Amino acid sequence: MQKLSSLTLPWPTNWATLFGTDRPLILEIGFGRGQFLFHLAQQHPDHNLVGLEVSNRCLTHVENALERMEFENVRVIHGTAETALHHMFQPATLTQVHINFPDPWFKTKHGHRRLMQRDTLDTLVNRLAPGALLYLATDIIEYAEMSSEILQATPQLENLLDAPWAGSMPGRVTTKYEMKAIREGRSCYYFAYRRNDRPALPLPVIKEWDMPHIVFSSPLMLPEMLSRFQPSDSVDGETRVSLIAGYQGEDTLLFEVFIKEPTIEQRIGFLLLARDQPHQYTLQLSSLGHPRSTAGVHKAASLLGDWLIGLHPDSQVLINKLREDSD
Template identity: 35%
Template sequence: MPDSVPPAENPPRPFRDRPVSFVRRSGRVSEAQERAWTELAPRFVIDPPRDAAATSILPGSAVDPGEVWGRRAPLIVEIGSGQGHAIIHAATARPDADFLAIEVFRAGLARTMLDAERAGADNLRLVEANAPEVLQHLLAPASVTELWVFFPDPWHKTKHTKRRLVTAEFAAIAAGALVDGGMLRLATDWEEYAVQMRSVLGASADFEPAFEGDWAPRFDGRVLTAFERKGARVGREIRDLVYRRTPRP
């Protein structure tokens, strides 16, 4: 019988032990988008060390917000910022706060950079990455004042619901990133996903609802986007939720 092989001193670390909430798609890159990545990315984009995938974050890569934004201010993070309509509007309306857009689609990030430059949103930064890894590995614990999850992919087919972002695991990660009293704001036009979100956050000891009744009022800090207008036109009701991070022991 051959001698057994001793275990490696540093066995491979598990990577993404659950499906991610997105599927990246490649597409044609316009000249304007190319310019954004060439000329504007050094100004707007945080480029962290990567793990095993292009959208991963190497553990231990936390940034110092004071160095990234050049000051100490409340930090508001949006997951799935799309083309940046909501977060650019918020960043220009709130010059007293710093903003971070998390997105995995390069075309959307490019459009966000172009529009942010045009709007003079100097308090906005972007990162191309898987959102839970940003919260876990790029941002320091208890560094986020508000976390926004607006219209995440509902993955409405039963076989795909495991890909949904808002789960008990995500709630724990979000709680770790938020300051005590920090706000987690969510919105979706998919009723069944809204119910799941409410169930997940309601079961978490790290959060308490900051609304009364079944749903929160529409967050007035969320600009009305074309996506939301389109959903309303076809009869999809928008449901908001908002939760407060409970004090740490």
């Protein structure tokens, strides 16, 4: 089965091409062992089902299960909900979204990873078609209370229940985490909301740029440059760039870089290549980690380029293909 990832599929994704048919879309976020996704696929043979997961283990398990099953309307994709919702889906294109037992991330320092939070919910609402359904289930009362608060404060969503949540949802297939909660005697909390016709908030447009590329001259040789590498962190607004490590190859250096932007995190590599002309070098993206050429990636190229060029006063920039405000 072809491996699909939010980092390799086109942004936005052409779902009709990916499925081979243009049918309404249903999304499950964090499908785990996949029982619920398979159940949805059985219930909705006239829809296309997209499952999103960050766990490679769960993905492989479900990909293997799908090979044995006969569903032609299911695709499972590696990626975070935040990246996929923002970049892969177009406004008003989802007819159902299911979130079952999301990770709670209780520690304050991990709060930004929580799925149910204002920014992610606003993106999700933007992707729901009028009349679309949003279902959430959790076994953690604090998560239920926090979710109820932000769902009720979302004017584009109507609660389908006559209480903030229900204690059971008949007809549901039981998921692995739900089963565990029931076994351990914990209550579960089920939410059901419908998207109304009110306009969604506009989302910031996050563009992909041409691949960054710098050519420079330097009297230094590659090993001398590498010996002066120090890991560093740089924060600019909502973008963090961490230069993690440098590695020596043949006529090359590879720099490992982590870039965190509001809708995407990337761990990628930059290559520094010796050119045919003596003392000339090219800094470019390696294909490692399937980089998407976001503003943050250009920022990282600019930081690396500035550092390399700053290593010797006689260095000179010969070609600079970076977006203009990335320094």
